[in-house]
Amino acid sequence: MNEGLTFTVLGARGSWPVSDPDMLIHGGRTTSFMIPLGDNVTVLIDAGTGIAKVDDLDTAVPQTYYMFLTHYHLDHIQGLQFFKPIYREANTFTIHGVPSSGMGVEEAVGGIYRAPWFPIPLSETSSTKHYVDLDFTPIDVGPLHITMARLSHPQGATGYRIEGPRATLVIATDHEAGDEEIDGKLVEFTSGADYLLHDAQYTPAEHHEMYQGWGHSTWEDGVNLARKADVAQLILTSHDPARNDSAVRRLTELAAARFPNTVAAYEGLQLEI
Ligand SMILES: [Zn+2]
Ligand SMILES: [Zn+2]
Numbered sequence: 001m002n003e004g005l006t007f008t009v010l011g012a013r014g015s016w017p018v019s020d021p022d023m024l025i026h027g028g029r030t031t032s033f034m035i036p037l038g039d040n041v042t043v044l045i046d047a048g049t050g051i052a053k054v055d056d057l058d059t060a061v062p063q064t065y066y067m068f069l070t071h072y073h074l075d076h077i078q079g080l081q082f083f084k085p086i087y088r089e090a091n092t093f094t095i096h097g098v099p100s101s102g103m104g105v106e107e108a109v110g111g112i113y114r115a116p117w118f119p120i121p122l123s124e125t126s127s128t129k130h131y132v133d134l135d136f137t138p139i140d141v142g143p144l145h146i147t148m149a150r151l152s153h154p155q156g157a158t159g160y161r162i163e164g165p166r167a168t169l170v171i172a173t174d175h176e177a178g179d180e181e182i183d184g185k186l187v188e189f190t191s192g193a194d195y196l197l198h199d200a201q202y203t204p205a206e207h208h209e210m211y212q213g214w215g216h217s218t219w220e221d222g223v224n225l226a227r228k229a230d231v232a233q234l235i236l237t238s239h240d241p242a243r244n245d246s247a248v249r250r251l252t253e254l255a256a257a258r259f260p261n262t263v264a265a266y267e268g269l270q271l272e273i
Helices: 049-053 074-080 105-113 180-190 204-209 219-228 245-258
Strands: 006-011 032-038 041-045 064-068 092-097 128-133 139-141 144-151 157-163 168-172 195-199 233-237 262-264 270-272
Touching: 006 049, 032 049, 049 074, 074 105, 092 105, 105 128, 144 180, 157 180, 168 180, 180 219, 195 219, 219 233, 219 245, 219 262, 233 245, 245 262
Parallel strands: 041 064, 064 092, 092 128, 168 195, 195 233, 233 262
Antiparallel strands: 006 032, 006 270, 032 041, 139 144, 144 157, 157 168
């Protein structure tokens, strides 16, 4: 049997980074995930502040990064500004994303490097960069087979289904359940996955009372998709910046009462795929 790969959660916080003594378990860094492929090649999904944990400065060997962005809201790309590997001349990046708001991936990512918000244009960072505007055509990166689905989120977001040598994982954040057509396609897209990482930023009451249309789901929406798609494990993520560890635990217990194999994402969570 083929050797598995390790998928690591680098950041599981939604919306903005937080730092608080009662948020140390799940962490305050925003969304980013990593799959090292070996031979100095690494796949990164999103570049929230969690990406700061990737630091290749102790190696002299050039690194190759394949980055897949779910969308361009700041909490998913702001880790790039101070991402050390992007300033190393020897490194090569291929950055993938679905065009949004009339911008391709290069322009959308480059936006956060523009003056007066940042002193150095993206094009002047030292690494070599290639940009790929995704059109939902599947892509293979090494042993990974990656497919995409549209999520329901302001300015759009992309869900990724990543099939590894051992297991299949679906990332569905940021996403607001409720659009019948998108939700139906998402069930098909997620069908039979081993792991589903699902947006669970709100409780059902919070969503109902305050946050309809804000682009995020509840733990209940995650449970519904996990059941319909018959996944093995549900991993709740995109934790609300105001939700401390015990509140995340309570929310996860409610979900687990309905879908027993449910956990909440935390920085450092590893899955074999
Ligand atoms: Zn987000
Ligand atoms: Zn977003």
